[in-house]
Amino acid sequence: MSHLPDLVGGFLTTLALVALSAAGAFALGVVVVVLRVGPLRVLRAVGTGYVETFQNIPLLVWLVLFVFGLPEVGVRFPLFTTAVVVISLYEAAYVAEALRSGVNTVAQGQGEAARALGLTFGQTLRHVVVPQAARRVVQPLGNIGIALTMNTSLAAVAGVVELTASANRVNLVEALPIPIFVGAGLCYALLAAGIGGLAGVLERRLAT
Amino acid sequence: MMFDPPGPRGRRRSRIASAVAVVVVLALVLVAVRRFDAAGQLEVAKWRPFLTWPVWRYLLTGLWATVLAAAMIFLLAAVAGLALAFGRMSSFPWPFKAYIEVVRTIPVLLLIYVVLFVLPAYGLDLPLFWKLVLPLAVSHAAQFAEVFRAGVLAVDRGQGEAGASLGLTHAQNMRLVVLPQAVRHVLPSLVSQTVGLLKDTALGYVVSYLELLQSGRVLANFNHLLIQTFLVVGLVYLVVNASLSKLARHLEARGARSAR
Numbered sequence: 001m002s003h004l005p006d007l008v009g010g011f012l013t014t015l016a017l018v019a020l021s022a023a024g025a026f027a028l029g030v031v032v033v034v035l036r037v038g039p040l041r042v043l044r045a046v047g048t049g050y051v052e053t054f055q056n057i058p059l060l061v062w063l064v065l066f067v068f069g070l071p072e073v074g075v076r077f078p079l080f081t082t083a084v085v086v087i088s089l090y091e092a093a094y095v096a097e098a099l100r101s102g103v104n105t106v107a108q109g110q111g112e113a114a115r116a117l118g119l120t121f122g123q124t125l126r127h128v129v130v131p132q133a134a135r136r137v138v139q140p141l142g143n144i145g146i147a148l149t150m151n152t153s154l155a156a157v158a159g160v161v162e163l164t165a166s167a168n169r170v171n172l173v174e175a176l177p178i179p180i181f182v183g184a185g186l187c188y189a190l191l192a193a194g195i196g197g198l199a200g201v202l203e204r205r206l207a208t
Numbered sequence: 209m210m211f212d213p214p215g216p217r218g219r220r221r222s223r224i225a226s227a228v229a230v231v232v233v234l235a236l237v238l239v240a241v242r243r244f245d246a247a248g249q250l251e252v253a254k255w256r257p258f259l260t261w262p263v264w265r266y267l268l269t270g271l272w273a274t275v276l277a278a279a280m281i282f283l284l285a286a287v288a289g290l291a292l293a294f295g296r297m298s299s300f301p302w303p304f305k306a307y308i309e310v311v312r313t314i315p316v317l318l319l320i321y322v323v324l325f326v327l328p329a330y331g332l333d334l335p336l337f338w339k340l341v342l343p344l345a346v347s348h349a350a351q352f353a354e355v356f357r358a359g360v361l362a363v364d365r366g367q368g369e370a371g372a373s374l375g376l377t378h379a380q381n382m383r384l385v386v387l388p389q390a391v392r393h394v395l396p397s398l399v400s401q402t403v404g405l406l407k408d409t410a411l412g413y414v415v416s417y418l419e420l421l422q423s424g425r426v427l428a429n430f431n432h433l434l435i436q437t438f439l440v441v442g443l444v445y446l447v448v449n450a451s452l453s454k455l456a457r458h459l460e461a462r463g464a465r466s467a468r
Contacts, residue, residue: 040222040226042230043226046229053446055403055453056446057407058445061438064421065442068438069434069435073243073246074246146312149315150315151315156317157414164321167321171325188313188315189314
């Protein structure tokens, strides 16, 4: 199989997409969840609007809008960058929801006790809520990471040659569908298993 | 609630912060709007087509195709998911567990490419509708299975035991006692699952099945109003899915109330 390097290149692109979008989605998700549980009504509305908008419109629509639409208003980024930005924006809504339900599982009395001690909102979050919520959000975040990995394949539709696209291209040349597609599937399964394993390790580490 | 009801100074401060936030958000919106305006994307002529009936008839036809595909996927995935869930809870669970775990880690697009480019090579060329529905049903069946399993596990053990002590067979017990309660438990998850499923039908764009997004693409090729068309398409998705999400939250709240 002479096109193995193409497949490896695709895998590396997928890896980069996953790593960068996961980092972006997490950072943005934290911002959104702070808006959503914070004391300012305006910002809560902004956070809710963000989550609703991104969770209810398909990722593919966002990709098409950003990749083909933005150049029409004179905003041009490399394709890969656009894909990372769109996937980050989209998954951030899911990260924010996971973090919020983690925050909500911390008993109400904890927040009230922190307030009674005179901690501010920021201090309450940092010293009381986040340490308790962290452990409970690891698994949901791991699942979002796996879903994000699956979703990076949609970048293929916008023209990024990641694993799915390169599998398809190589298959068009080599016509060996079964090994190529099974191989690509195995690579995704491997990535997902890696993320799941990482979440497991992190959860045990945070248990103490 | 992680903050005290604010006092006079806190209220003043939060008013100021809110005003600043509003200004920042408005400034962002303004920058975006100016950008769009500078590119001539806000001209009335570019938006007027979306006030005419033929354009909407075309998009709504696309939406109807989306709904049809979603309904078929729901049906197939729910039936298969139920079977998988019971398989996984049987005394011989591993093939079902393997299916669920494997499918969860394969992108739908990869499955679609298999149906699009691999199956025809083996002489199986499905109609467009099934090229979209089949891979999505395969993938969502695994997710439905996990939802149903969670529902059955959430039914109180005593319920099944009571059924058994009344002399119901295992099948009767499942059908008459456990499942009706399980379905009530999972109703909200089923509705949010449907939102995900509806969003996935946008992959019709890849298989060129004329659902909503693909209709938008055809329309945009025809009227050269790419941004406007896809924004309108996105808005339609938003309205449909936000209504479904709202229904899910409503069902959840009702379930939580009746459980008390």
